[in-house]
Amino acid sequence: MRAHSLIDRVQRExxxxxxxxxxxxxxxxxxxxxxxxxxxxxxxxxxxxxLTHSLMLAPYDLTWIVVEAGGKTEETANFIASSGxxxxxxxxxxxxxxxxxxxxxxxxxxxxxxLRLVREKKLDGIVVFTDDSNMHSMELFDEIQSVKWVGAIAxxxxxxxxxxxxxxxxxxxxxxxxxxxxxxGPACNSSNQLAGWHTFNSLPYMEKSAxxxxxxxxxxxxxxxxxxxxxxxxxxxxxxxRPEWVRDLDEAxxxxxxxxxxxxxxxxxPLGNCGRKVLAWWLRVEARGDSKFPRGWVINPxxxxxxxxxxxxxxxxxxxxxxxxxRPSKGGRTSRSRQGSRGTLTKESQDSEVxxxxxxxxxx
Numbered sequence: 001m002r003a004h005s006l007i008d009r010v011q012r013e014x015x016x017x018x019x020x021x022x023x024x025x026x027x028x029x030x031x032x033x034x035x036x037x038x039x040x041x042x043x044x045x046x047x048x049x050x051l052t053h054s055l056m057l058a059p060y061d062l063t064w065i066v067v068e069a070g071g072k073t074e075e076t077a078n079f080i081a082s083s084g085x086x087x088x089x090x091x092x093x094x095x096x097x098x099x100x101x102x103x104x105x106x107x108x109x110x111x112x113x114x115l116r117l118v119r120e121k122k123l124d125g126i127v128v129f130t131d132d133s134n135m136h137s138m139e140l141f142d143e144i145q146s147v148k149w150v151g152a153i154a155x156x157x158x159x160x161x162x163x164x165x166x167x168x169x170x171x172x173x174x175x176x177x178x179x180x181x182x183x184x185g186p187a188c189n190s191s192n193q194l195a196g197w198h199t200f201n202s203l204p205y206m207e208k209s210a211x212x213x214x215x216x217x218x219x220x221x222x223x224x225x226x227x228x229x230x231x232x233x234x235x236x237x238x239x240x241x242r243p244e245w246v247r248d249l250d251e252a253x254x255x256x257x258x259x260x261x262x263x264x265x266x267x268x269x270p271l272g273n274c275g276r277k278v279l280a281w282w283l284r285v286e287a288r289g290d291s292k293f294p295r296g297w298v299i300n301p302x303x304x305x306x307x308x309x310x311x312x313x314x315x316x317x318x319x320x321x322x323x324x325x326x327r328p329s330k331g332g333r334t335s336r337s338r339q340g341s342r343g344t345l346t347k348e349s350q351d352s353e354v355x356x357x358x359x360x361x362x363x364x
Contacts, residue, residue, distance in 0.1 A: 031125030037110035042287035154185030186270035214288035
């Protein structure tokens with residue numbers, strides 16, 4: 001136990017030193033404020049399960065703001081409560097549209113609703129936009145600790161379709177400047193300063209992209225996805241010392257991404273080795289809109305038997321007790337045979353057995 005205590009202490013000290021180096025040596029770790037728009041659907045539990053475990057593993061104090069389209073439901077409330085995380089669950093009156101374009105706009109509005117909650121409650125920390133279907137590296141939570149105001153990370157765009165591989169090869173050959181790398185993130189110069197953006201080229205997918213949720217086609221991201229940015233929560237507070245290059249939430253008009261909150265993009269801080277390291281992955285996989293699933297994925301009442309098990313205990317099977325009564329006869333034969341074999345021992349063997357037994361007694 002002492003060794004385990006020493007190892008635990010060393011690991012905690014190493015962790016503290018690492019966190020201090022990430023923050024530049026100043027101040028305690030900052031709270032992570034995760035913002036997630038969601039709604040009840042077939043794959044909601046699937047997506048939220050992965051996200052919940054990622055947030056539970058984050059080694060920092062964390063507040064999870066869940067904005068639910070169509071209003072708060074008991075199903076979502078029960079799920080996020082089971083995580084044990086500090087959560088703020090709020091409803092959003094409008095229902096989620098069935099088309100992808102409408103859903104993108106709706107999710108942006110839901111994130112802004114969460115940012116207004118951050119402003120009203122004056123939550124202090126780093127806001128990260130964790131969509132329920134995205135995947136996140138644990139390094140992400142370390143990297144964002146160093147952000148002063150606005151940070152940008154590289155995210156992988158998982159939008160490729162096998163049917164479009166040939167089309168992509170053609171586009172790469174004929175289109176100047178075409179990049180097949182499915183990445184969105186900051187692009188830096190030789191001095192590791194932000195020089196521009198690498199965005200996902202959706203042109204090859206436009207004609208075959210999904211229009212409605214559940215379509216068997218490629219779902220395209222926005223030009224700039226929210227998941228690729230983190231912001232200091234004080235950026236949305238109504239404070240006099242807020243930077244002049246930041247727009248007010250209520251005065252910025254339609255906001256499609258965090259970049260729309262800025263008057264000057266040069267203040268964005270590239271993270272993850274200046275965008276060279278992918279820290280999150282954007283993915284949209286959904287079931288058909290008319291698919292059926294049990295409420296909360298809880299099976300109640302129990303499932304009906306459609307295929308009987310191979311070893312079903314049928315009513316006419318003989319009881320096990322009958323078989324058990326026949327077993328002693330086999331043991332009886334064995335004991336008699338052993339007794340018979342003992343009877344054939346020579347007298348010398350019997351003497352040696354007695355002597356050996358006596359020696360054991362003496363040793364005791």
